[in-house]
Amino acid sequence: MGKVTLQRLALELGLSTATVSLALRDSPVVAEITRLRVQEAARDRGYVANRSAAALRTARTNIVGVGLHDIVNPSFTELLAAIEDALSAAGKTVLLGVSQEDVARQTRTLGTLAEYRPDAFIVSPAAHTRVEDLKALAATGIAVVQVTREIEGSGFDFAGSDDRAGVALGVTHLVELGHRRIGMIGGFSAISTGRKRLAGYQAGLKAAGIPFDPALVMEGPGHREEGRRAMMRLLALEEPPTAAVSFNDLSAFGALMGLQAAGLTAGRDFSLVGYDDIAEAALWHPSLTTVHTFIPEYGRAAAQLALARMADLSRPVERVELPPRLVVRDTTSAPVPVKRRPL
16 A cells, blocks of 8 residues: 555545645644544544654754653653653643763764754763763754753753752751751862852851861762762761761762661761752651752743754843752751760
8 A cells, every 4th residue: 555645645545645734733713523533544544744844844853852861760750740740731742861971972963863853952061071972962953951060161051940049948957956067078179069069168158157168068979879978977076967868869868878777877876967858758767858959940941942042042141040949858857966986
């Protein structure tokens, strides 16, 4: 029988190609009974739309490439869901690439996605991504929006949380409880969130008149195991802290395990603040005091920025930086002395 084309389908149904095309796109211009008849016939005959030809006609593919550095962390799963929901409602399809914090892999993955001629990219850049890497994506006229992470000074739209203010909230909470020796767990300078959250930690200490002590900062990826190791290192210091803020909730969960391994209980023997407020934070025992960063909201904001940029590449650069809020649960309390623990 040969390949089923739009023209052949229209001929078989006794309709115009324009009517068949509109019906396949669920256009309300076409009567419902006709839409259903066309769609059923297309399914029965195995019709597949020629997206490349449609893109050439309209200069739009209705595809948005999303490049994330991680989807194991539930915060990024939540972010991806929000982005996809918002873009789907606008008639767009998402193609996902994951870099696993590897710039070379990010370049290959996004390069492959670019072959599908997406109308936009929404990117959370991998560590060590350069401005040139993002500008290469935009060189062919593809809209680029950064989400949660950014390359400062790159000149691209951004949606995320005010990370500096968020971590400062956590430090201020601990200070108000009476803590004066406060550590920081996780984060590193190769990513914007690491730089901003460290700056928030330092700002919170400065506002309280507490000197910054680099020995209390345990840099590292925001993983559970890294959080556990960081907590054990903090407890092994000659003068250990009585509290800590974490780069994210996953590192805080690891820190909680480190406390348990040391025979200590968060919220009684040591105070701990997470960051992100993923769903699991409320389910731990004790439940985690953390900073809520409105992930779905800034995910939807990133999608809207991409849609706006697709409509007008020359529009002014826009930033959406949502103010976080502190969620106090059971892992924070007034300080008690912490004994030095071996590594």
